[in-house]
Amino acid sequence: MSKEPDRLFAQPLAQVPDFAFNEDVVRVFPDMIKRSVPGYPTIVENLGVLAAQFAQPNSVLYDLGSSLGAVTQALRRHVRTDGCRVIAVDNSSAMVERCREYLNGQDSMFQELLPVEVIEGDILALAFQPASVVALNFTLQFIAPDQRTALLSRIHQALLPGGALILSEKLRFNDAEEHALLTDLHVAFKRANGYSELEIAQKRSAIENVMKPDSLEEHRERLLQAGFSKVVPWFQCLNFASLIALP
Ligand SMILES: C[S@@+](CC[C@H](N)C(=O)[O-])C[C@H]1O[C@@H](n2cnc3c(N)ncnc32)[C@H](O)[C@@H]1O
Numbered sequence: 001m002s003k004e005p006d007r008l009f010a011q012p013l014a015q016v017p018d019f020a021f022n023e024d025v026v027r028v029f030p031d032m033i034k035r036s037v038p039g040y041p042t043i044v045e046n047l048g049v050l051a052a053q054f055a056q057p058n059s060v061l062y063d064l065g066s067s068l069g070a071v072t073q074a075l076r077r078h079v080r081t082d083g084c085r086v087i088a089v090d091n092s093s094a095m096v097e098r099c100r101e102y103l104n105g106q107d108s109m110f111q112e113l114l115p116v117e118v119i120e121g122d123i124l125a126l127a128f129q130p131a132s133v134v135a136l137n138f139t140l141q142f143i144a145p146d147q148r149t150a151l152l153s154r155i156h157q158a159l160l161p162g163g164a165l166i167l168s169e170k171l172r173f174n175d176a177e178e179h180a181l182l183t184d185l186h187v188a189f190k191r192a193n194g195y196s197e198l199e200i201a202q203k204r205s206a207i208e209n210v211m212k213p214d215s216l217e218e219h220r221e222r223l224l225q226a227g228f229s230k231v232v233p234w235f236q237c238l239n240f241a242s243l244i245a246l247p
Pocket residue numbers: 021033044064065066067068069070071089090091092095121122123124136137138139142143
């Protein structure tokens with residue numbers, strides 16, 4: 001994985017462009033996401049552990065919005081169920097290209113990994129195959145809010161009995177005091193990871209038009225509306241959380 005440090009927002013920008021998963025972001029993404037998302041390494045590794053509990057024989061495990069394939073690699077490290085294969089999907093060609101390189105690297109280091117296919121495409125236009133595990137790891141927040149229920153319904157329809165959707169997101173909070181406290185603590189987390197006030201401020205304005213977090217209550221309601229029977233939060237660190245949704 002690239003070790004290049006994220007300095008994308010370190011210099012003052014006359015106008016901060018909307019955040020995009022382009023080649024510049026791809027180069028620094030492993031560093032960016034680890035220093036920006038509290039609990040990210042724990043979520044990714046345990047997503048593999050959880051997936052191993054829900055994986056059903058001869059089914060697909062989806063990594064939707066796979067970026068560089070961190071979740072796909074964790075699935076391949078942990079799932080041993082017969083006949084499973086991973087399908088990773090991302091609509092950023094820069095991400096997909098680098099993801100394929102990293103997965104080739106994983107293939108050359110380990111034997112008997114689950115087969116994987118990386119698709120460059122829009123998850124909103126995907127024809128889902130019967131799946132036992134679907135991971136949306138910090139991806140739904142980048143989908144237009146009015147498209148989210150339809151996507152989750154289609155995922156629900158594809159899920160096999162015994163399977164699960166694992167959904168990780170940045171959260172907002174309906175209680176203003178809770179929202180302010182956890183937002184401040186997230187800024188402190190970024191500062192402690194070496195980001196300057198300028199970097200934090202410019203990143204915030206880059207993502208505010210493209211990334212729309214929901215509250216835990218909104219997620220729960222929407223998942224139930226999409227047909228899921230049970231929603232179980234399994235991880236929260238500051239304003240970032242991960243949920244298991246059962247079909
Ligand atoms: C924050 S990143 C996901 C991080 C990744 N899952 C991980 O755990 O390392 C969000 C990803 O979703 C992808 N994405 C956003 N909208 C998408 C869409 N409609 N279809 C496919 N991928 C999408 C972006 O290109 C980006 O790579």
